[in-house]
Amino acid sequence: MENNIYQSSLNFDVETIVKWKVSAKWALKVINCTYEGIINNCKGKCCCTPSFWPCNAEGKTVCYYLGKTGCTLSNKDKPVTCLLFPLTVVRNTLVLYWRAPQPHSCCYPNYGKGSLSVVKSIKPCLEELFGVDLVLGIIKSVEQGIDFEFIVPKEVELLLKYEHKLNIEHKRPFPRSELKLQ
Ligand code: SF4
Numbered sequence: 001m002e003n004n005i006y007q008s009s010l011n012f013d014v015e016t017i018v019k020w021k022v023s024a025k026w027a028l029k030v031i032n033c034t035y036e037g038i039i040n041n042c043k044g045k046c047c048c049t050p051s052f053w054p055c056n057a058e059g060k061t062v063c064y065y066l067g068k069t070g071c072t073l074s075n076k077d078k079p080v081t082c083l084l085f086p087l088t089v090v091r092n093t094l095v096l097y098w099r100a101p102q103p104h105s106c107c108y109p110n111y112g113k114g115s116l117s118v119v120k121s122i123k124p125c126l127e128e129l130f131g132v133d134l135v136l137g138i139i140k141s142v143e144q145g146i147d148f149e150f151i152v153p154k155e156v157e158l159l160l161k162y163e164h165k166l167n168i169e170h171k172r173p174f175p176r177s178e179l180k181l182q
Protein backbone atom coordinates (compact mmCIF):
# COMPACT_ATOMS: atom_id res chain seq x y z
CA MET A 1 0.00 0.00 0.00
CA GLU A 2 1.18 3.54 -0.68
CA ASN A 3 0.41 5.85 2.19
CA ASN A 4 -2.59 7.09 4.06
CA ILE A 5 -2.73 10.52 2.49
CA TYR A 6 -5.20 11.43 -0.23
CA GLN A 7 -3.22 11.80 -3.42
CA SER A 8 -3.43 15.27 -4.93
CA SER A 9 -3.49 13.64 -8.37
CA LEU A 10 -7.02 12.48 -7.62
CA ASN A 11 -8.14 16.04 -8.40
CA PHE A 12 -10.94 16.18 -5.90
CA ASP A 13 -13.18 19.13 -6.54
CA VAL A 14 -13.64 20.24 -2.96
CA GLU A 15 -15.76 23.25 -3.87
CA THR A 16 -18.67 21.38 -5.40
CA ILE A 17 -21.66 20.79 -3.18
CA VAL A 18 -23.02 17.28 -3.58
CA LYS A 19 -26.53 16.39 -2.49
CA TRP A 20 -27.85 12.91 -1.85
CA LYS A 21 -31.42 11.84 -1.70
CA VAL A 22 -32.63 9.11 0.64
CA SER A 23 -35.36 7.18 -1.13
CA ALA A 24 -38.25 6.66 1.31
CA LYS A 25 -39.34 3.60 -0.67
CA TRP A 26 -35.99 1.89 -0.24
CA ALA A 27 -35.13 3.27 3.21
CA LEU A 28 -38.28 1.71 4.67
CA LYS A 29 -37.52 -1.81 3.44
CA VAL A 30 -37.38 -4.13 6.45
CA ILE A 31 -34.06 -5.86 7.02
CA ASN A 32 -32.54 -7.21 10.21
CA CYS A 33 -29.02 -5.86 9.71
CA THR A 34 -28.41 -5.91 13.46
CA TYR A 35 -26.11 -7.89 15.73
CA GLU A 36 -28.95 -10.34 16.35
CA GLY A 37 -29.67 -10.69 12.62
CA ILE A 38 -26.00 -11.19 11.83
CA ILE A 39 -25.52 -13.88 14.48
CA ASN A 40 -28.72 -15.77 13.69
CA ASN A 41 -29.21 -15.22 9.99
CA CYS A 42 -26.72 -13.74 7.54
CA LYS A 43 -23.50 -14.40 9.55
CA GLY A 44 -22.11 -11.13 8.19
CA LYS A 45 -21.61 -12.58 4.74
CA CYS A 46 -21.06 -9.13 3.23
CA CYS A 47 -17.59 -9.21 4.87
CA CYS A 48 -16.61 -12.35 2.98
CA THR A 49 -18.28 -11.94 -0.39
CA PRO A 50 -15.52 -12.14 -3.02
CA SER A 51 -17.28 -9.78 -5.43
CA PHE A 52 -17.37 -7.00 -2.80
CA TRP A 53 -14.70 -4.49 -1.99
CA PRO A 54 -12.94 -4.42 0.50
CA CYS A 55 -13.38 -8.22 0.92
CA ASN A 56 -11.63 -8.80 -2.40
CA ALA A 57 -8.77 -6.31 -1.94
CA GLU A 58 -5.29 -7.67 -2.60
CA GLY A 59 -6.65 -10.80 -4.23
CA LYS A 60 -8.40 -12.00 -1.06
CA THR A 61 -11.94 -13.36 -0.73
CA VAL A 62 -12.41 -12.47 2.95
CA CYS A 63 -11.89 -8.96 4.26
CA TYR A 64 -8.49 -8.28 5.79
CA TYR A 65 -10.22 -6.71 8.79
CA LEU A 66 -12.61 -9.58 9.52
CA GLY A 67 -11.79 -11.20 12.85
CA LYS A 68 -13.21 -14.21 14.64
CA THR A 69 -16.09 -12.22 16.09
CA GLY A 70 -16.70 -9.79 13.26
CA CYS A 71 -15.10 -6.62 11.99
CA THR A 72 -12.03 -5.62 13.96
CA LEU A 73 -12.51 -1.95 13.07
CA SER A 74 -14.64 0.39 15.16
CA ASN A 75 -17.20 2.60 13.42
CA LYS A 76 -14.62 5.42 13.56
CA ASP A 77 -12.32 3.34 11.36
CA LYS A 78 -14.64 1.43 9.02
CA PRO A 79 -14.76 2.43 5.37
CA VAL A 80 -17.72 4.61 4.38
CA THR A 81 -18.76 1.85 1.97
CA CYS A 82 -19.15 -0.57 4.89
CA LEU A 83 -20.96 1.92 7.13
CA LEU A 84 -23.53 2.58 4.41
CA PHE A 85 -24.09 -1.03 3.35
CA PRO A 86 -26.68 -2.51 2.67
CA LEU A 87 -27.46 0.98 1.40
CA THR A 88 -25.56 2.00 -1.69
CA VAL A 89 -25.36 5.23 -3.65
CA VAL A 90 -26.93 5.08 -7.11
CA ARG A 91 -27.04 8.35 -9.04
CA ASN A 92 -26.75 10.34 -5.80
CA THR A 93 -29.62 8.43 -4.19
CA LEU A 94 -29.23 6.10 -1.23
CA VAL A 95 -31.04 2.86 -2.01
CA LEU A 96 -31.01 -0.66 -0.63
CA TYR A 97 -28.48 -2.99 -2.29
CA TRP A 98 -30.56 -4.17 -5.23
CA ARG A 99 -29.76 -7.85 -4.72
CA ALA A 100 -30.77 -7.84 -1.03
CA PRO A 101 -34.29 -9.17 -1.75
CA GLN A 102 -32.92 -11.94 -4.00
CA PRO A 103 -32.26 -15.49 -2.78
CA HIS A 104 -28.49 -16.22 -2.70
CA SER A 105 -27.63 -12.59 -1.92
CA CYS A 106 -25.59 -12.07 1.26
CA CYS A 107 -28.43 -10.04 2.82
CA TYR A 108 -31.29 -12.30 1.86
CA PRO A 109 -31.39 -14.24 5.18
CA ASN A 110 -32.19 -10.92 6.90
CA TYR A 111 -34.38 -9.39 4.22
CA GLY A 112 -37.94 -8.86 5.46
CA LYS A 113 -36.94 -10.21 8.88
CA GLY A 114 -37.36 -8.40 12.20
CA SER A 115 -39.24 -5.15 12.52
CA LEU A 116 -36.67 -2.51 11.63
CA SER A 117 -36.40 -0.55 8.42
CA VAL A 118 -32.94 -0.49 6.90
CA VAL A 119 -32.31 3.08 8.10
CA LYS A 120 -33.13 2.07 11.67
CA SER A 121 -31.14 -1.18 11.40
CA ILE A 122 -27.96 0.68 10.53
CA LYS A 123 -28.71 3.88 12.48
CA PRO A 124 -25.42 3.89 14.47
CA CYS A 125 -23.42 3.59 11.24
CA LEU A 126 -25.36 6.41 9.58
CA GLU A 127 -24.91 8.54 12.71
CA GLU A 128 -21.17 7.97 12.50
CA LEU A 129 -21.19 9.46 8.98
CA PHE A 130 -23.88 12.12 9.15
CA GLY A 131 -24.48 12.90 12.82
CA VAL A 132 -27.41 12.17 15.12
CA ASP A 133 -29.62 15.10 14.05
CA LEU A 134 -29.41 14.46 10.34
CA VAL A 135 -30.19 10.77 10.78
CA LEU A 136 -33.16 11.70 12.94
CA GLY A 137 -34.33 13.96 10.11
CA ILE A 138 -33.90 11.13 7.58
CA ILE A 139 -35.93 8.70 9.69
CA LYS A 140 -38.69 11.21 10.38
CA SER A 141 -39.00 12.10 6.72
CA VAL A 142 -38.97 8.61 5.23
CA GLU A 143 -41.44 7.36 7.86
CA GLN A 144 -43.82 9.99 6.46
CA GLY A 145 -43.13 8.57 3.00
CA ILE A 146 -41.14 11.64 1.94
CA ASP A 147 -37.73 11.36 0.27
CA PHE A 148 -35.02 13.23 2.17
CA GLU A 149 -32.37 15.34 0.49
CA PHE A 150 -29.21 16.56 2.20
CA ILE A 151 -25.79 18.01 1.49
CA VAL A 152 -23.20 15.25 1.80
CA PRO A 153 -20.46 16.06 4.31
CA LYS A 154 -17.35 16.83 2.27
CA GLU A 155 -15.32 14.22 4.14
CA VAL A 156 -17.81 11.47 3.30
CA GLU A 157 -17.77 12.45 -0.35
CA LEU A 158 -13.97 12.47 -0.50
CA LEU A 159 -13.69 9.18 1.33
CA LEU A 160 -16.11 7.48 -1.04
CA LYS A 161 -14.10 8.67 -4.03
CA TYR A 162 -10.94 7.45 -2.34
CA GLU A 163 -12.55 4.06 -1.64
CA HIS A 164 -13.76 3.83 -5.22
CA LYS A 165 -10.16 4.32 -6.36
CA LEU A 166 -8.90 1.67 -3.95
CA ASN A 167 -11.62 -0.70 -5.22
CA ILE A 168 -10.45 -0.25 -8.81
CA GLU A 169 -6.84 -0.75 -7.74
CA HIS A 170 -7.73 -3.80 -5.60
CA LYS A 171 -6.20 -2.21 -2.51
CA ARG A 172 -7.45 -2.40 1.03
CA PRO A 173 -8.39 0.72 2.98
CA PHE A 174 -6.53 2.21 5.91
CA PRO A 175 -8.56 2.65 9.11
CA ARG A 176 -10.55 5.85 8.49
CA SER A 177 -9.25 7.70 11.55
CA GLU A 178 -5.69 7.32 10.27
CA LEU A 179 -6.43 9.04 6.98
CA LYS A 180 -5.39 12.63 6.42
CA LEU A 181 -7.51 14.84 4.21
CA GLN A 182 -5.44 16.94 1.82
S1 SF4 B 1 -13.86 -3.45 6.92
FE1 SF4 B 1 -15.08 -4.52 8.47
S2 SF4 B 1 -17.22 -4.12 7.90
FE2 SF4 B 1 -15.96 -3.67 6.09
S3 SF4 B 1 -15.94 -5.58 4.92
FE3 SF4 B 1 -14.13 -5.56 6.24
S4 SF4 B 1 -14.74 -6.70 8.06
FE4 SF4 B 1 -16.62 -6.09 6.97
Ligand code: SF4
Pocket residue numbers: 031032033034038042043044045046047085086106107108110
Ligand atom coordinates in the same frame (compact mmCIF):
# COMPACT_ATOMS: atom_id res chain seq x y z
S1 SF4 C 1 -25.34 -5.84 5.07
FE1 SF4 C 1 -26.49 -7.73 4.62
S2 SF4 C 1 -24.99 -9.41 4.83
FE2 SF4 C 1 -24.12 -7.58 5.79
S3 SF4 C 1 -24.63 -7.75 7.96
FE3 SF4 C 1 -26.28 -6.54 7.01
S4 SF4 C 1 -27.84 -7.99 6.39
FE4 SF4 C 1 -25.99 -9.15 6.82
